[in-house]
Amino acid sequence: DVKVTQSSRYLVKRTGEKVFLECVQDMDHENMFWYRQDPGLGLRLIYFSYDVKMKEKGDIPEGYSVSREKKERFSLILESASTNQTSMYLCASSYDGEYTEAFFGQGTRLTVV
C-alpha cells in the first residue's frame, strides 16, 4: 500500500514562529503536493513539486515556501506563522502521469496562537 506520512497530527505554534511540516512517501512518486483544507473552501493547492528541487506555486502560496531535497520528502515551511494560517494541511503524492490519482497523508491540524 502507498504510504504518505505527515510528521505531526496536531501542532500548536505561536505567531511569528517558523514552522516546518514534513511529509514522506514510500512509493517513489515523482509528484508531491501540499494542500490546505478550510471549511467551505475545500482543498486549496499551496505548492507542488514534480521532481527533486523542483517546485511550482499553487493557488495560495503566499506566506509559505517548500523544500524537496530528496524524492521521498516534501516539506512545507511557514516562514513566520500567522493566525490566518490556522488550518488542516494535507500532503499528497502521485506518479507522474496524466491519469493518476493522488494519495494523501492523514493531515496536520495546525493552530497558530
Added chain:
Amino acid sequence: AQKVTQAQTEISVVEKEDVTLDCVYETRDTTYYLFWYKQPPSGELVFLIRRNSFDEQNEISGRYSWNFQKSTSSFNFTITASQVVDSAVYFCALSERTGRRALTFGSGTRLQVQP
C-alpha cells in the same frame, strides 16, 4: 481556468436511503480527468474513482455508482442504501491534460447518515 463546484454543503439522510452528491466542473481542455474522494472523520482522503473525459460510461461498484455527463459537465455520485459508515465528507476533483499536474478540488459535501 478549471473549477469544480459542489453546491451541496451538507446532506443528512436516514440509513437505507439513496443519496446523490452533485459535482459540476468547468474546463477548457478537451482531455481531462475527474475523481471522487472520501474523507472520513479520521481525516485521510481516500480515493474512490477516476474517470477520463472520453469515457462516459457510468460505473457501479457495490452500493456506489457514478454518472458522468459531458453535456452538462457533471460527474454525480450516488450511494444506494446508505449506511452510517458512509458518513464523511466527499470531494470531487478535476485535472487537465495540458494543465498542471495537481488536482483541483470542489468544496466538498458533508454526508451524515443517521441510524
